[in-house]
Amino acid sequence: MRINQLKAGAVLSYISMGLGYIISIIYTPIMLRLLGQSEYGLYNLVSSVVSYLGLLSFGFGSAYMRYYLCYKAKNDEDNIAKLNGMFLIVFSAIGLITVIVGTIFVFNIDLILGGKLTINELAKSKILVIIMVINIALSFPMSVFNSHITANEKYIFQKLIQMIKIIVNPFIMLPVLLMGYKSIGMVIVTTVLNISIEIANATFCFKKLKIRFSFRHFDFSLMKEMTVFSSFIFINMIIDQINWNVDKFILGRIRGTVAVATYGLAAQFNTYYLSLSTAISNVFIPRVNKIVATTNDNQELSDLFTRIGRLQFILLSLVCSGLIFFGKSFINMWAGADYNESYAIMLLLIIPVTIPLIQNLGIEIQKAKNMHKFRSKVYLFIAILNVLISIPLAKMYGGIGSALGTAISLLIGNGLIMNWYYHKRIGLNINYFWSQIVKFVPSLLLPISVGVLLNMFVELNNVVVFLESVIIYVAVFGLSMSCFGMNKYEKNLISKPIKKIIKKCKKYSQ
Incomplete structure (x- = not known):
């Protein structure tokens, strides 16, 4: 057969990430204590600077x-x-x-x-x-x-x-x-x-x-053609490096390795958050290229863009809201009181980036259409603005200031300018996309209410109580999303594999 x-690639991606998260939860606290805050900060600082060599690709x-x-x-x-x-x-x-x-x-x-x-x-x-x-x-x-x-x-x-x-x-x-x-x-x-x-x-x-x-x-003519095509992707790579690594460099020069360590831990959560979204969209890169190469049907691309975006939103909204309600207690128990500031930095990074993450298939659509030049130019301007904002903010507020500068640039670039470009130039139906995302709002009201109540009346610094609270929140979120948010296609993605497993278990038990 x-x-x-x-499908197998997407499933394995999430199994792999799940294993990674479990291992990280066990391994990272030990690693932090064995390294010490200063050494961990040095490791993050050097990594962030050396990573710029990746731009040479x-x-x-x-x-x-x-x-x-x-x-x-x-x-x-x-x-x-x-x-x-x-x-x-x-x-x-x-x-x-x-x-x-x-x-x-x-x-x-x-x-x-x-x-x-x-x-x-x-x-x-x-x-x-x-x-x-x-x-x-x-x-x-x-x-x-x-x-x-x-x-x-x-x-x-x-x-x-x-x-x-x-x-x-x-x-x-x-x-x-x-x-x-x-x-x-x-x-x-x-x-x-x-x-x-x-x-x-x-x-x-x-x-x-x-x-x-x-x-x-x-083939030098082909090489020249590919260089022109890649030049704007190269600009995007510079932008990504600035957005996700320049803050560590700025903090290292202004505040030292301890500030880099606090920011680095928050950035680690942000990296996990980014990977949750790209695990779905990455496996659709060849399909996007095939559609563009054959029919270049904007309606088909819009449908795929929206369908994947909704799946990404379901997952990311669970994780993002969970981090808002339980992230502070988790960091305190997991990494220690020295990393308390990482909570605010983490939220400043992950909340604004949620918009581009549920739309990251659009990046591949731009590349396939060879229409990624505009994004590169806009993002380069926004990245420079990010640096200019982050330096004075880092001097005044440390890691929180640096993260705030990044948050502002992401909201302007991804939330406003790129959505306009997707709709007006790429040909994607952005009005339809956001109308489908807004349909999730009723399904978020109940879990948000539960999260607020848990924070008000439950002592979340106890490990057992913390885990019980998280399980309750996830259960309420899943039930509410299933009843008030998910469509038939999304429900089938979950129910069909479960039914197959149950069917096979019954078959083998007979």
Whole structure:
């Protein structure tokens, strides 16, 4: 029987994330206490700065997807082989450039990270940078294989490999931390695991997908075309780096590693929140490209955009409201009183980003239509505004100020400008989209009322009482959403798998 890769990929994504969250809940408090707040802040600071080297990919990964699917639709295996060869050459060169830039970074570490770090922290940061640069440099040429697997919609293999990594990571990381290697040990383990994943991807491509490479006749005209296409994706990558990493850099220079640690923990919650949405939309990237390449039907795209957006809203509204009502108590019990400020920072990050997260399939629609230039220009302006706002706010209010600057820029860029662009230029029916989202409002009234009452009358700092309260809230949310919010399609997505499991259990029990 043929397995539906889209559904299986989405299911495995959420199983993988669920495992990741459970492991993180157990592992992170131990890691925080073994590292200490200052060391954790240093790790976050260096990671945020080194991550800018990822910009050297120039957004070519999205270009690969677009051109691969065009050739695949024509069964043009020769051009696919040339495309693979071209990308391997380009990304290998980028990997070499990464090493050169990373070396310059190491020799100027004190100038880049500022005067708030101690001599010991600066020495340790150099080692961290070297290991992280090696990790990124190797990941560039190997990314061709991961892109090839995605383009072929082999999501089951991808998600299983990631799931194995999530499970294995803490079992290796904790002994390393207990032996006293701290942040340096963490980045070594991460690098080894990443290299192992890349080797597994390459092996799968050669043995199962029979990937071919052709290095003859490098197509410079195609390279130029892809560079133009990728240039605006590159701008988007810069924007994402500014929005999610510049605050740590600003805080590191203005306030030091402790402030970065507090912000970093909140940013970790935000990362989890982002992944909840993209796990659904990412598996629909090839489908969006196929629709655009064949019919380019805006009605079909609008329906898909709205259907996925509603599913994302159901999940994100549960998580977002849950964090509002229970996040403060959870952080206090989980990470300790030193991280209390992370609660306010977390909310300032996740609430505004909910709008683009329920619309992130629109980004792929823009790319497929080659109409992503406007978004890039607008977001670049907003990102610069974010920096200009965040610096004075960080001086006045620390991490909360930095997060507030990011929140303002996200609301302007995603909440207002991009919705106008989707409707007026891309051709998506945004009025229909929001009319479908607004239909969820009645289903939110009951769980919000329960959440308020629990916070008013229940002592949530007790672990047992906290868990009981969360279970009650989730149950009320699910019941209310099912009765007053979800449509038939959404209910079937939940009920059909449950019915199949019950049916199979009855069959085997007979």
